[in-house]
Amino acid sequence: MSHLPQSVEDWREFTLTRGPRMAAEAFLIKLGGLSGEEQRAALCGLPDARTLTRRFEDAWPLRESALGGVPFLTKDLYFRAGEPTFAGSTFLPEELGEIRTTSTLPAAFERDAGAIDCGRTQLNEFAFGLTGESPHYGDCPHPDHPGLLAGGSSSGSAFAVARGLVPFALATDTAGSIRVPCGYCGVWGLRLSPDIAPVGDIFPLSPGYDTQGWIARTAADLRQVSAAVLGEAPPAGAGLWIGDLGLGIPPADLAAMRDLALRAGAQEDIAATTLLRLALTDAAQAYPVLGGHAAARVHAAWLERRRSDYDPVVWARLDAGRRRTHEELRAAEAVRTRIIDAFQVVFRRHHFIALPATFGGAVSKHESDDTHRRRLLALNTPAALAGLPAVAAPARLPNGLTAGVQFLFPDMANFGWDLLLARLA
8 A cells, every 4th residue: 555544534434435445455464564672662562454454444334424434542541341451460350250241431432422442551560650661561662763752651552653653652640641741742632520430440550530632643633533432621821830840851952842832821820830739749659658548449359468479669650659648648638639629720820731741851761750750740640630621732942852841721611622723733
């Protein structure tokens, strides 16, 4: 095939003019462009050629729908009836048993918008990480710089979209799992709010904080994909740029992020910035207490019995979560309340809040240490603690890499993603 589709519109036109069989073949050709190591680190649960073709053919009656004929991938936390969900582990299906229902979000994209689910994407084990590393399936590499990591935990979704395998992929974001890989891989993302899906709709990391969403190749694709399931968005007014929260992001990188935020309609307000910086100071310490405690409860039934099967890093985080004291939880909850209150005050004057989602560009495995993790948590856990929806955007850096900028909104009723993306497209 001389020209393979890239964007949402490319795929819609390709499927309409070439038919479902040729569209399935186009996906398989793109898949063949990935090495075996890349496929293993980024993808899982891929249907065989016959099943894939049948899915494109079954979707043919919906070819005129908003995403008719468009392939997508699904992070391996979402359920699909009759198929195993591993969540980046090696053993979860043995504990869950047969999956009898499909998660609401992939079902909506298929049933209502006409898109075709073409498989699953890898992640940090149980989504408990921000790097894309996996001792089981291999570390997910940056799509353009193999010596760097893709970021996580939605590493496979960001990698697959950035490499052009599909124009969008479903993901989740608990404490930055969409925002970080979007920033590193140069793609765009949308994080909903934690309360939009029923309990048990996906395999959870931290109940109460887990947030569904998706990643797209461009701002235009993200607008189109989002409109297909969210419909019309409210308007987006002016926002607030608050900088790097005092972390010391390199000035040239921070300037690139600031330029993107101002182009989106953000402004600078010293008083509001000072208020937020003070309120958000302890977010990176409070979230692991609350989120880790919630995560440990999910794994309580098998955490000890399956200890040798876990990524040791993930097991240690879960073990720490189950050992949190009442005093620690109460202190962390007080921090969370303070953060929510500060956001509410600032949102009375500013429609959205923009700040970095990454400390500069992607890093190598060696650089992905505890300091790196603390920086990412400091930037991303405020929105996690407050349950805010967000748009994730990449800013081009002077060294050719990209960094993440997040645009936070007060709630879904005021989530002006469409106009913001139009400003940045």
